Amino acid sequence: MIKKGISRQIVLHYFIVVFLALLLVELVFLFSMRTYYYDSIYNYLNSSTDVPQNYISDQSSPVKYQEIIQRYELGDTVEVQLLDTQGNVLQNSTNFRVDKPIQTGDIPQALAGSTGRWIGKQAGTGENVMAVTRQIQVNGDNYLVRYVTSLERVNQKLLTITMVAVGVGAAVLIIVLVVSLGLANSIVRPLNNIIGVSTLMAKGDFNARIKGNYPHEIGELASTLNYMAEEIIRSNQIKDDFISSISHELRTPLTGIKGWSETLVSGGFDPEETKLGMSIISKETDRLIGLVEEMLDFSKLQQNQMKMVIGEVNLKEVLQETMLNVWAKAEQKKIQLKLEPGARPFIVQADGNRLKQVFLNIVDNAIKFSPEESTIFIMLTEVSPERVRISIQDAGIGISQEHLEKVKDRFFQVNPNRGGTGLGLAITQQIVQLHNGEMYIDSEIEKGTTVMIELPLTKQQEILQLT
Template identity: 60%
Template structure:
């Protein structure tokens, strides 16, 4: 007994389909064989009637009343081996026949009515006296253009039916053998599907218990192969995500510890007293700087959390990108000046977009700050703004260290850092990407190692129906 499951479903479906098709084919085959044999008997008797009629044309009684001699002569002339011959009048009464049995009543079977209508009648049924299956074939004969008598042949179908029974038993045996083969084949097919599924299920159970090193082994094909590959890929991604998470926790712990150590150290130093005002001023500057750094880290984490939960609020308005970039350049001018990096802006007049000014400032501040961080000294960073195909395109181009192809495809992933030693949470570009998408735009990064990086931010132009607002 096959237990419930996919295996049973597959076996049952195959078995039912093949059984139905086989049953239909056997029924059609047996009906065709039966029809063939019955039609052959009917054709043989009908052909005999036609042949005898051609010969019998020489004998035509002048009178409508047939004598006993006439009937006997007709009986001997139309006789056919293996059949019983009867001559009936038009009322279906038997005038003479070859057997000793003489029916007392008129014959009313369908072959008689067919013969009276001018056709060669045929009837298959059970003989009243002998109770055997017979076929009766009747034909109306005329004398002087008048319906005179009916020639009726009766032949037993017992022999034919025995042969048909043997053929039926043979067909059933063949069908049973075919069904047995199909059952075996379907069970093999079901096993070939269920066995990999059981393996995949077992591996999935291990992964559910946290054993992400488990893998689906085996060269499976088609959908099963895709399922196994997807499951293995999922496990690899979970391991990678866990590693990224661990790296992030380690990195953020270091990032938080460093400024806290400085704040605590200078706080204890200042609290102890005995230092001159200049040293106290320097300590307070360091405490302020490190506090701002902590606030930036916390805000970055909070922003990412809001984006993940779709809770970040965007206040839309009309924003002049040129003025926004000029403001950012002023904010970062001191940092760029320390490394002798020139910030150059090439923009169309008043490039207007619809967006949140503060969030867009966060986007470009992060991009330009990264460009400064990874540019060589005595270099330049170009900020290019232009309109193209109904879009405002902003490019941040540097000639810095660049990013290799392996890291470029992952650089916008959350928590990912090309070089963890550079500090940060690895969330900056992930947040930037999501903010741009919230503005119905997109961000593309192009980079080559030691040749520089270009970040392209595309934002839609405002429509006429957009609500006007103050430019920043």
């Protein structure tokens, strides 16, 4: 007995489908064989009634009836009967007297002008017979010639064919059962392996792997689960690196704040030194606030809880404000910020503060990774009547193709030693997507990086452009 599960379902479905198909084929075959044998007998008996009547003598009735019977005889296996139009037997080849009129279905058919055919049990003997009747005319008188032959031998042969067909069908079903069991095992065995490895993964063992080259969808499932485990390990590693990095990022400003706080509390400093200490404390506090806000933003985005205040935003004005915010930092490295706003204003439906956050993060990264005395270009370009592109291009160290595919992933950092949380570009990407936009990064090592953001223009902007 096959236990419940996918194996039983596969075997059962295959067995039922093949059984029904086989049953239909055998029924059609057996019906065809029966029809063939019965039609062959009918055609033989029917053709025997085509005997010329010109040579029947006009003698007394018994002699004439006997002569007609002799003309139509077919041998010992076929009984020939001569009937009048009322169905009374006038003469037969066996000389067996029949007192009652014959009322089987072949008599009315013959009287109607066609060849009558009837299959049933012979009265008195109970034997299966076929009767074929046809109307003839002898010397102006109408008679019925009726052939009666036994079907017992034919039925016995048909029974033998039926038994052989049933045996062949049973053999086919056994083969199908064996093949379907093998097929079911070939599917269930790798599934059980996958279930076992998945259970280990569910318990936290992500080093477990599904081994073996499985075909088709099962192989794809195994590859997907292995890939999932690798991605979980990578994500856990990135998360661990993030925790280590953020711990370091938080410890550094906290150490500075604590150190200067204790120093200032001890007293004995002139106003200039006190002012310097307070300035460092304020600077490190802002740094801590920035880190915390970045993590809060990421948490809100992950939980779809970030609130957007949508309105009409002039991209040129937002970019100018962004440049003013980072001007001091760019000035320290003697980096020039050049804005190319395009020939006309570009208005988008967006949250101005969030867009400013996006541009600040990208421009700040460009300044951080650009060499001194270089130039950062900020350009507004019309992509189509419905979209605008903001490009921020630097001449910095660039990003390798290997890292370029992962740079927008959360917690990912090309160089963890440079500090940061690895969330900046992940947050930027999600904010852009919330504005129905797209962000692309094109970079080459030692030649610089270009970050492109495409946003949809407002409907009003499209109308103004068309007019």
